[in-house]
Amino acid sequence: MEFGYFSMPSHPPERGLKEGHEWDLQTLRWLDELGFTEAWIGEHHTAPWEPHPAPDLLVAQALLQTKRLRIGPGGFLLPYHHPAELANRVAMLDHLSDGRLMFGIAASGLPSDWAMFNVDGMSGANRDMTREALEIILKLWSEEGPFHYEGKYWKVDKPETMFGFLKPHILPLQRPHPPIGVAGLSKNSDTLKLAGERGFLPLSLNLNPAYVSSHWDSVEAGARKSGRTPWRGDWRLVREVFVAETDEEAWRLSVGSMMGRMMGEYFLPLLSNFGFKEYLKHSPEVADSDVTVEYCAKHNWIVGSPKTVIEKLEKVYHDVGGFGQILVFGFDYKDQPEAWRTSLGMLQTEVLPKVKHLLPAKPQGALAAAQ
Numbered sequence: 021m022e023f024g025y026f027s028m029p030s031h032p033p034e035r036g037l038k039e040g041h042e043w044d045l046q047t048l049r050w051l052d053e054l055g056f057t058e059a060w061i062g063e064h065h066t067a068p069w070e071p072h073p074a075p076d077l078l079v080a081q082a083l084l085q086t087k088r089l090r091i092g093p094g095g096f097l098l099p100y101h102h103p104a105e106l107a108n109r110v111a112m113l114d115h116l117s118d119g120r121l122m123f124g125i126a127a128s129g130l131p132s133d134w135a136m137f138n139v140d141g142m143s144g145a146n147r148d149m150t151r152e153a154l155e156i157i158l159k160l161w162s163e164e165g166p167f168h169y170e171g172k173y174w175k176v177d178k179p180e181t182m183f184g185f186l187k188p189h190i191l192p193l194q195r196p197h198p199p200i201g202v203a204g205l206s207k208n209s210d211t212l213k214l215a216g217e218r219g220f221l222p223l224s225l226n227l228n229p230a231y232v233s234s235h236w237d238s239v240e241a242g243a244r245k246s247g248r249t250p251w252r253g254d255w256r257l258v259r260e261v262f263v264a265e266t267d268e269e270a271w272r273l274s275v276g277s278m279m280g281r282m283m284g285e286y287f288l289p290l291l292s293n294f295g296f297k298e299y300l301k302h303s304p305e306v307a308d309s310d311v312t313v314e315y316c317a318k319h320n321w322i323v324g325s326p327k328t329v330i331e332k333l334e335k336v337y338h339d340v341g342g343f344g345q346i347l348v349f350g351f352d353y354k355d356q357p358e359a360w361r362t363s364l365g366m367l368q369t370e371v372l373p374k375v376k377h378l379l380p381a382k383p384q385g386a387l388a389a390a391q
Contacts, residue, residue, distance in 0.1 A: 027350035052086035060094025066132035095124025216242025
């Protein structure tokens with residue numbers, strides 16, 4: 021098992037945009053120093069608690085301030101970008117990264133974002149646009165000759181050379197492309213089926229482990245369509261994690277601090293409006309009103325002393341059938357920076373050595389992810 025990071029990025033609404041950006045950069049520097057493997061940065065346009073509309077701005081700066089950490093958007097919301105423009109921008113960013121870039125994609129799930137960009141998310145058009153945009157991007161990166169693509173949402177050309185010297189020429193440094201990750205939330209997730217079908221990295225968002233175990237079914241269903249054999253070691257699980265010297269201190273610094281505030285003021289009301297609270301329950305009999313911050317901390321979060329966190333990680337690993345990486349869900353602890361830095365450090369120094377052996381065996385015939 022390895023540890024990475026998943027940042028929406030999350031900031032309280034009163035946090036200035038530049039202040040929040042600087043906190044994210046500081047956290048990414050810490051992750052690099054502490055030996056975390058990777059970090060994913062989200063994109064949102066109309067959520068004050070998730071205020072970063074351009075993850076590549078943060079990624080580009082962070083790549084210059086880190087040495088080993090793999091970083092990428094997690095992900096670009098493909099319905100809101102012209103695929104030819106994004107293909108060139110991601111390829112350029114891959115060169116700036118010296119090959120440390122990852123390319124996360126998502127279909128977008130906020131109705132307020134759909135409204136801003138006039139995307140019919142209720143009908144699933146956002147998912148169709150995501151598939152079409154990705155197909156165009158991969159085609160631009162892989163096909164040498166000129167072509168014309170006319171889809172339902174975009175028309176794109178890779179033109180012939182003009183005047184003997186004007187031509188498409190920007191390709192990723194990593195061939196055929198950077199590792200591609202896709203995040204999923206719901207049961208029978210279309211994006212996780214896409215991950216299995218194309219051999220991309222599946223990322224399961226922070227829900228109850230009993231529910232998340234169904235996500236691997238979606239990956240396998242997609243893989244069957246293309247004859248692939250997926251490997252659980254490629255599977256990333258996003259979890260809320262906080263480590264402190266004692267269980268009591270960890271509870272105080274998580275439930276009683278920014279983790280609890282964000283969940284109570286934003287994330288739980290958001291999931292409730294979507295009718296998604298069931299995804300947080302350890303049992304269907306639990307009433308929606310009982311799904312509180314404290315309930316999530318008890319049943320879904322991984323918080324406590326190193327010993328407690330190790331035990332919880334082992335249980336999640338066995339409950340879902342195995343995975344390769346925990347992505348720590350990022351929070352804004354700008355007002356308590358040492359608490360967040362200490363938690364990240366203890367996770368690497370005191371927890372990782374005891375869980376590193378947990379890694380699914382690679383099945384014979386499995387294809388490498390992100391190819």
